[in-house]
Amino acid sequence: MKKGHLLPAQEGVSQAVAGFLKRCLEEKIFDAVVAPLDSHAGYNYVLLDDGELLDKVVAMPPVMPVQGAKAVQSLTHHGNSKKIAVVMRLCEIRAAVELSKLRQTDLENVFFIGVDCSGVIPLPDYLERARDKPKDTELMLRPLCQVCEDFSLAGNDRVTVVDLHVGTMGLGDSSALLIPSSAAGEDVLRQLGMDSKPVEEVNQWSTKVGVIRNERRKARKEALADIKKKVSGLEGLLEVFSQCIECHNCQSVCPICYCRLCFADKGTSADTADDYLQRANVAGAVRHLPEPLLFHLGRMAHMSLSCVSCGMCEDVCPVSIPVGRVVSLVSEETRGIFDYMPGRSVEEELPLARFELEELTEVEDV
Amino acid sequence: MKKRIGVYVCECGPNIAGAVDIDRVLEAVLSLDGVAVAEKYGLLCSGDGKKYLVEQVREHGLTHLVVGACSPKQHELTFMTVCEESGLNPFLFQMANIREQVAWITPDTEKATERTIRHLKAAIRRVLYHTALEQKEIETNPDVLVIGGGMAGISAALSLGSSRKVYVVDKRDALGGKALKYEKSSPGMANSADVVENYLRGIETDENIEVLTNTNVEEVRGFFGNFLVKLRENDAESDARELRVGAIIVALGMDPLDSEVLSEYGYGKIQNVYTSLELEQANVDGKLGMSGGGKPKSVGIVHCVGRKEAGYCSEICCTVGMKIACYLQEKFPGIAVTEFYQDLSIPGRGAQVLYEEARRAGTEFIRATNVQLSESDDKIKISYERDHDKTEEKPVDMVVLLVGIGPPADAEKISNLLSVPLGKGGFFTEEHAKISPVSSSIEGIYLAGCASGPKGIPETISQSEAVAGKILAGLVPGRKIETEAKTSRIAENLCMGCQTCLDVCCYGAISYNETRGICVVNEVLCKGCGNCAAACPSGAASHQHFTSRQVYQEIAEIVK
Numbered sequence: 031m032k033k034g035h036l037l038p039a040q041e042g043v044s045q046a047v048a049g050f051l052k053r054c055l056e057e058k059i060f061d062a063v064v065a066p067l068d069s070h071a072g073y074n075y076v077l078l079d080d081g082e083l084l085d086k087v088v089a090m091p092p093v094m095p096v097q098g099a100k101a102v103q104s105l106t107h108h109g110n111s112k113k114i115a116v117v118m119r120l121c122e123i124r125a126a127v128e129l130s131k132l133r134q135t136d137l138e139n140v141f142f143i144g145v146d147c148s149g150v151i152p153l154p155d156y157l158e159r160a161r162d163k164p165k166d167t168e169l170m171l172r173p174l175c176q177v178c179e180d181f182s183l184a185g186n187d188r189v190t191v192v193d194l195h196v197g198t199m200g201l202g203d204s205s206a207l208l209i210p211s212s213a214a215g216e217d218v219l220r221q222l223g224m225d226s227k228p229v230e231e232v233n234q235w236s237t238k239v240g241v242i243r244n245e246r247r248k249a250r251k252e253a254l255a256d257i258k259k260k261v262s263g264l265e266g267l268l269e270v271f272s273q274c275i276e277c278h279n280c281q282s283v284c285p286i287c288y289c290r291l292c293f294a295d296k297g298t299s300a301d302t303a304d305d306y307l308q309r310a311n312v313a314g315a316v317r318h319l320p321e322p323l324l325f326h327l328g329r330m331a332h333m334s335l336s337c338v339s340c341g342m343c344e345d346v347c348p349v350s351i352p353v354g355r356v357v358s359l360v361s362e363e364t365r366g367i368f369d370y371m372p373g374r375s376v377e378e379e380l381p382l383a384r385f386e387l388e389e390l391t392e393v394e395d396v
Numbered sequence: 397m398k399k400r401i402g403v404y405v406c407e408c409g410p411n412i413a414g415a416v417d418i419d420r421v422l423e424a425v426l427s428l429d430g431v432a433v434a435e436k437y438g439l440l441c442s443g444d445g446k447k448y449l450v451e452q453v454r455e456h457g458l459t460h461l462v463v464g465a466c467s468p469k470q471h472e473l474t475f476m477t478v479c480e481e482s483g484l485n486p487f488l489f490q491m492a493n494i495r496e497q498v499a500w501i502t503p504d505t506e507k508a509t510e511r512t513i514r515h516l517k518a519a520i521r522r523v524l525y526h527t528a529l530e531q532k533e534i535e536t537n538p539d540v541l542v543i544g545g546g547m548a549g550i551s552a553a554l555s556l557g558s559s560r561k562v563y564v565v566d567k568r569d570a571l572g573g574k575a576l577k578y579e580k581s582s583p584g585m586a587n588s589a590d591v592v593e594n595y596l597r598g599i600e601t602d603e604n605i606e607v608l609t610n611t612n613v614e615e616v617r618g619f620f621g622n623f624l625v626k627l628r629e630n631d632a633e634s635d636a637r638e639l640r641v642g643a644i645i646v647a648l649g650m651d652p653l654d655s656e657v658l659s660e661y662g663y664g665k666i667q668n669v670y671t672s673l674e675l676e677q678a679n680v681d682g683k684l685g686m687s688g689g690g691k692p693k694s695v696g697i698v699h700c701v702g703r704k705e706a707g708y709c710s711e712i713c714c715t716v717g718m719k720i721a722c723y724l725q726e727k728f729p730g731i732a733v734t735e736f737y738q739d740l741s742i743p744g745r746g747a748q749v750l751y752e753e754a755r756r757a758g759t760e761f762i763r764a765t766n767v768q769l770s771e772s773d774d775k776i777k778i779s780y781e782r783d784h785d786k787t788e789e790k791p792v793d794m795v796v797l798l799v800g801i802g803p804p805a806d807a808e809k810i811s812n813l814l815s816v817p818l819g820k821g822g823f824f825t826e827e828h829a830k831i832s833p834v835s836s837s838i839e840g841i842y843l844a845g846c847a848s849g850p851k852g853i854p855e856t857i858s859q860s861e862a863v864a865g866k867i868l869a870g871l872v873p874g875r876k877i878e879t880e881a882k883t884s885r886i887a888e889n890l891c892m893g894c895q896t897c898l899d900v901c902c903y904g905a906i907s908y909n910e911t912r913g914i915c916v917v918n919e920v921l922c923k924g925c926g927n928c929a930a931a932c933p934s935g936a937a938s939h940q941h942f943t944s945r946q947v948y949q950e951i952a953e954i955v956k
Contacts (some may be wrong), residue, residue: 108913132894132933198643289934290890297937312956332933382931383899 033216035208035224036231043198043206047089047117047145051206052081054115059218060141063273064101066091077100077114089117089196094150097342099124099285103129106136106324115141117196119150119341120180120189124373125285127191128336131380139215145190146199146239149175152345169385172342174354177250183211184239190375194218200238207235254362257355267323270356273349274322280343280353281329286336291394294325326353330360335381336372337361400432401520402458404449405512406440406465408495415499417509424513426518426716427699432456440470446478453482460488460523464516466495485528487881492519514954522950529940533717534920537642540867541565543613543810548845549647550595551857555864557602562871563606563639564599565627569808571596573649577677579695581853582712582719583746589680589851608637616644616813619921620840621877623910629669642871643840644814645863646824648804650846653702653729661797662769668774668794670767672716675796677926684727691728692793696778697721698767699737702800708821710800710850714741717798718754725757733757734790736764736780755872769795801850814841817903823849834862837902839923842866882941883922888914890936897928897937 034265037311039046051063062079065087070077075089075098078084098118105111116123144169149171170176175342181310183195193215197207208224210216210233219225261270278294280285301309310316337357344354365371367390368381403425406411415438422434433456439445440463444955451828453461463475468491477485493517502508538560542549545566564571572592575581581588593839599605608627614636615626621642628636652673663669667687670678678684685691697717703709714737721733735754740761742751755761764780771777782788802824811818816836819825824847825833834842843861845856870877886897886906891914897906898915905921906928908914915937917928928937938944 132892132896134892134894288892288894290892291934293935308956309952380896383896385900 033122033225034208034220034228034232035220036226036228037196037208037224039206041194043145044087044089045085046206046255047143047196047359048084048087049114051087052084054218054221055079055081055084057221059113059221060115060117062114063106063117064114064125065089065117066098077105080153087117089145090119090148090198092151093153093156094119094122094342094345097125097283097285097340098355099125099129099135102126102135102137103285103288106140109136109138110316111136111139113139113141115143117143117145119340120148120192121143121147121178121191121284121338121373122285124180124189124338125340127373127376128286128338128380129288130376131336131383132288134138137376140191141194141218143194144183144189144211145196147175147178149178149181150341150345154345163292172341172345172354173352174251174339174344174358177246177253178339179243179246180238180248181242182256183209184236185243188371188374190374193375197232197235197239199242200234201231205231206278207231223344243340248333253355254359255344255360257352260352261356263357267327270351271323272328274326275349275353276319276322276325277348277366278325279346279348283342283346284329285340286333289331293328326356330357333357334361334364335368397459399460399524400456400458401429401430401460401462401523402452402456403431403434403462403520404440404452404464404472405494405516406432406463407436407438408466408499409439409824411495412499415418415502415505415820416494416512417505418512420509421512423518424925425516425520427809428517429754430460431520431526432458436731440465441474441797442755446474446481449475449478450482450750453484458484460484460490460526461488462492462516462519462523464492464494464519467493467497482882487529488523488526490519490523490526504687510706514956516668517956518950518953519927520944521953525949526945527646527940529881532879532919533884534621536875536877537561537623537640537869538871538873539639539641540643540645540871541613541625541639542645543624544573544647544649544804544845544847545571545607545609546647546649546845546858547575547592547595547853548643548847548860549573550592550599552599552647552860552864553594553605554602555861556867557604557655558586559868560604562605563608563641565611565613567610567612567630569609571599571607574673575853577673577680579680580719580723581677582715582742583742583750585719585722585750602743610886613813613890615811618868619918620838621871622920623840631728640756641678643867644843645842645844645860645867646810646814646816646836647860648806648810648847648849650801650803650850651805653706653801653802657702657705658797658799661698661767661795662771663797666769666771666795667796668776670794670796671799672713672720673799675720678722683722686793692724692731693728693795694792694796695721695724695734696776696790696792697733697735697798698769698778699735699798700739700800701797702802703738706800706802706821708850709739709741712850713791713798713800715746715747715750715852716746717796718742718747718750718759720796721754721759721900722750722757725759732760732792733899734762734778734792736759736762736767736778736846738763738765776831801846804847807847814838816841817902821849823847834859834866841872879920880922880924882924882939883919884924884926884937884939886915886917886932887936887938888912890934891915892934894933896931900927900931902927 037046054060064077066073067076067086099122126135130137151169179282193212195209210219306316320353339358341354369382371376405418418436426434472491479486494512494515498511540562540566542553545564553564556562573590575592575769578588611627614628617624623641625639626636767780776795777791781787817825824843826833826848827837843862844860846863892911903921903923905918906915909916926939929939
């Protein structure tokens, strides 16, 4: 990598990023910034154009109460956005890109700043520690974070939508890297005269990321194989999803689930009592509320191509169904069919919307 | 109102009666909720059968009709008409295909009877969830826009001019197109320019035909019967002109295949290497000969230039090559003409005659592959492999490249304007290559001539006249047109405006309403294919006659 800038971060990466954002606002490179802020002992995405408040920016919050793509959606859904810089995890940026293909975000004036992701702690565990445990209690990351390969931009050709990336891994505590990843990103560093081309640090960073990625890749393979064993066949699916209490939390926090009213909530397939009785006669029994499995299969069909494996759904499941890992597994296979990578680029069309004359020939004439 | 369903099973001669125990079927369905009557009949599609059904609907005061008979493809319309005659909304009807899907494929009577009962129960269940749909009628404008003033465009215009206003638009400064470049047209060797001029005189004298040359189509909106077209003259200064027409004919013609293939033959570098179109033009202009003056003593005609790259045969080049051989021999007596062909395509009544004529005149035909040209001492050396093994060479004075026919240069632009997709080779796609070769996927937009693929003049004129026939029959001045009743709908409270439906709609029937942030179906354009309903992630788009509930209920019954 020939470009980039080494950012001093003696007071931590968050302060360094805050300083950088402040300069960008002063130089009027952006009109506003969206970034996670530490507020009232929680972390929230906030839209600001105020330098003072930027001191509270937390570049890499330990939890993800809201998937960042939802913040971008709420801001830009109706267009007309001014130039904003958005600081987020890569999975959040990728989800925002998926939503742009579904016209739920308008990314024309959005400048994406990615940050090396140290993973997300499940919210219940985090809150429990804050309440009852010593502050330094070690907590596990979300299961999908433990096996995530796309946590950094170093050596990553699967994400091309980031404009500027903040590299932190393998650099110690006192510096961070600003790596431009688009023409706009290069432009911003040029305007600010940030061009120290730190060769050695970039090497350190890439090496460290490479090491972690290799471990993660192996772990992901094992984790998905494990899940696959669990959910195989109707029996396996029922085993895993029978615990579902149909709260639909997973649907409401999923950044890709963007429908106004979920199909599952419309009652389209609801029957009369008499019909249920007839079905019970045929099937032996009919569960009520009916069809939690249908709901999850529906989500797999609808979400799997765009799933960015952020793990939000799994975080909020009150009965600990590994729903994120299941959808991620299905996603791995469905997008494999179309050679599709969710959030890789804005131009890559959703497989559903792209017409190919020769496609899925293996399922023709069966 | 209490639902009263009438169930009628057609014996279809021995077809169904011989394979299914119909009496048992009737007994099984008669007890179902809502079924008022269940009967069988010999042949429901016969005149008497239809009369019987009309009487039954009236006599029993039926609110829904289910017919178990043949494939809906064969007689759905027949029975929908019966419904109309008897005062029943034709969409409160459902057909069960118990002939093709049961009787013909189930040898065991017991099993066939069971399956028939399932199919009928599914149809009965489904029809309960049908809603009455109304066909709408809309006013139409009978006028026609023809894009392209070559042979295809002008012959279509001439066939239509007697009954309506026709606008012929061409971006060039005169009509006539490529056919004006030939002295004679193969295979019949009729005088091509004469034919074209004859047509052009017809155009000039027809008051109903307005010719707009140096003009481009800029925008097309609307639908069959009501298109709004914006035209602008080539110089951008002029104001746009708006026209209202009911149908559009795409008659853009062709352009020779891409020059990249040509450069492989040394075209542009080696002197006296011409494309067939250039030679034809030189012939019409009376400038046939060598580039430095003088007469050629030997000519090589190379077939299939660009065929392999394009992936299709251009159909007419072989006869064009023979035509050129014939007139070269006529104009330069004693000339040696050699045709280097890979495969000869000489179908039809005239081509064989032309082939024999060319041979009689002394043309040599060599089956050659891997043809290459190079310069050598004032001559052009043609090296080739004969019969796939022997490499041979032949020096000639002049080479004619029979370049394949490619799509018209404007194809992509016009395709985007009209939402008519381009298919293989970059030509406009017909609605169906075999059974609907001059219609496009958009109703009211038709294809004539080379716009949809390589064609000779006779075939082009047949297409133009076919298009004219379609328009004369389908767009009668003063008559309204009926729109499809089984259309899609988008529920605005569910639509998130993701526009996935826009991508999958083949009829350009959906548009995005920016102020409301939702997608809207144009019910006149919608053909009810259901693509949008299948693709809509939010369940906002639905097909009025294939609602989730209808399909669900039908399947639930059949898999019970």
